[in-house]
Structure formats: C-alpha cells, structure tokens
Amino acid sequence: MRKNRHGWQVLSSVSSPDQQYCVDVYALDGQFGFAVFRSDPEDGGRWTLLPGQGESGFSSAEAAARAASGGQVSKLFRLPELWITEVGEASSRLGPKDNVVGSVIDHYGQDQPIKVILAQLKQSGHDLNELGPDDLAGVDEFHLGGRLATVELLTSASLTSDSRVLDVGCGIGGVARTVAQTMGCHVTGVDLTPVFVSTASELSELVGMSAATSFSVADASNLDFEDDYFDAVTLVHVGMNIEDKVGLFTELGRIVASHGTIHVYDIMRVSDGEITYPVPWSSDPATSFVERPQAYVAALTAAGLSCTPPVNRLDLVRLAVSKAKDQPPPVNLSHLMGSGWPTMFGNLSHALGDGIVAPVEIVARPNG
Ligand SMILES: C[S@@+](CC[C@H](N)C(=O)[O-])C[C@H]1O[C@@H](n2cnc3c(N)ncnc32)[C@H](O)[C@@H]1O
Structure with a gap:
C-alpha cells in the first residue's frame, strides 16, 4: 500500500470526472482520514493539498469515506456510490499494528459519552454549572481503585x-485532572481514542480546569514531544493494549527528564489461567x-x-470498592462504556478473584 509524502497510507483515491479534484482516504497511526487535492495548472497539473477540506481522527476507513462523501467534497464533485465499500476492502489489507490500533479505538470509542454523563449528573440533581472534578470521579478515573489509586x-x-506531567492513555481525563x-x-x-480526547477537553472546561490540563490524540509509542521534557509520566491501565512494551517504554524514557519518574499502574498477569473476554480494556x-x-521489569530495563x-x-482497590459501596457516585463506568460494561467488569472481577490478574504499580527512572 503506498505512502504519500505526509506519511499517510493511502487506501483509496478517486478523481473527479474532469480530473480537477481528487480525494484520498488514508490511514495514519491506526486512525483514518480523508484529504482533498486540486490539480494545479501552474504546477504542471500536480496535485496540491486543499487545506481545511479534509478531516482526520476517524476510527474506521469506512467512516472517513462516508464523511468525505457527505461533506465539502460533495460541492466539488459527486463521489461514486461504490467507493465506501472499496475503501473498506482496502483497509482490511492493513498490517496487524494498524488493525490493533483501529480495534482499540473501536472498543473504547463506541458512543459520545459526554451527553450520557451530563444527563446522568443532571438526573442525580447536580447543577451542571456548578460541577467540580470530584463529581466526575466515578466515571473519569477508568482504572481499578479510581481516584484513591491515582x-x-x-x-x-x-x-x-512548576512540574510538567504527561498522562499517557488519558481516557476522558480523570487522572490528569486529579494530578493537576x-x-x-x-x-x-x-x-x-479521539472521542475520549474530546470528552476529556469538554469535561475540563466544564469543571474550570481547561488552563490546568490539555489533551490531544496520540499513540503512546510515537509521541510528538521533545526529549527530556516531562518531570513525570503516568501510564494508568494502558499497557494492556500495547504489545511492544520495550518500544513503549523506550518512547516514555525519551520524553521524561533525567530527574523524572514514570509511574506505571497496569493490570498484570499474576498466575496462569484463562481470561474471559470482553474485559474493560x-x-x-x-x-x-x-x-x-x-x-x-524486563521491558523497562x-x-x-x-x-x-x-x-x-489489590488491597487499595478493595478499600476503594468498599468506600464506593457506602457512597455510590452519581456517574460510573457504565455511563462511559455502555451496555457491555457489566459483562466486561464481571469477567475482570472473576480474573481478579481467581488470582489470574492484579493491579500492579511500578515506578521507573532513567538510568544514571
Ligand atoms: C482503561 S482506559 C484508562 C484511561 C485512563 N488512563 C484512566 O485511568 O482513566 C485505557 C485508555 O488507553 C488508551 N490507549 C490504548 N492504547 C493506547 C495507545 N497505544 N496510545 C495511547 N492511548 C492508548 C485507550 O484509548 C483508553 O482511553
């Protein structure tokens, strides 16, 4: 599959009948987008990117193609009907890494959680103009032990x-807001997951923490930050989705300052035994x-x-669970993950109860 000069993997390209315009659907770091080009007569007919006409951050190639067909492009020319199917077929030929990233986004990013979260808070008697970070703790700390564990x-x-902190795999921003x-x-x-990033920004805005936090879409193993930039990096319940842990920790080691720390808190395997799916991650x-x-430890080393x-x-998680039983939060993870949540959580609870997995913390530092 060809890569263009922007580093995109072009899945399908279609030109207008008069060859004036063309639209590409592409994959980049497991996400999908479309871009629009115009044939430039001053430049011997070379294709020139039309800024602001494309869109990125889609979780599937079909979604990107559908958006292209219905948006600005329809004013320039009509895309052939069969195009969306064609793009879908091309995306099925992506390599395993691209498919893992796309499937992770599909798993987490099914719905628009902000509406559900706000409706639930309203229903439980909260004034949406008076919300604070604590009101969100049942839903925005997407890991065992919640706020207590953070x-x-x-x-x-x-x-x-004055410290600079990076929360990698920030979900809808709970860990970042608690640290800030x-x-x-x-x-x-x-x-x-693009919809988690937009939700994280909206929630920070809602609780008056926009200046203290900022969020963007990125793959943990390929970050756009300078070397030695952050004083601390947190990775909370994210490593379970990433196969190449040496690659991940090499990237986190690159961006953390020599005096800095990397705080890993993941669900890890502590004995043999089968995990039943789906699970929360x-x-x-x-x-x-x-x-x-x-x-x-081997990957960090x-x-x-x-x-x-x-x-x-696990003890800290049990404590957090007993506290939540006494005072159930107004919003919880079923409002983020939808109707599949009870099965996911049930399967995780069994794996924890059977001693197959456990929440484990490791603090790492650059050598020397
Ligand atoms: C279980 S949630 C935890 C969210 C957050 N850390 C928290 O504790 O509230 C896992 C998150 O990791 C993100 N994730 C998974 N793989 C990732 C990757 N390669 N790069 C960045 N984020 C990733 C998912 O999109 C999801 O938001």
Missing part, C-alpha cells in the same frame, strides 16, 4: 506547581497484551530505565 500513585513523585488538582501543576493528556484477545510484572519492585495494589 492519589496513591503520586506519592512517589516529587512534583511542584492535587499538585497544582499543568498536566498534558494524550490518548488514541478489550473486546477480544487480539487487542489484549496482559503481561507478568517480570515482563514489565531493556528500554534503559531502572525501576522499583512491582507492588500489587
């Missing part, structure tokens, strides 16, 4: 209000890469980092 994670970080609120510093969040085994704590011994945080 605060605990920070105890090993030496942060001040607790430490008074700015937190940047990145995530693969994956609909099926194809996008699930749950590893043993020893494999994390191979990436040039040193780390603390892994700590099983």
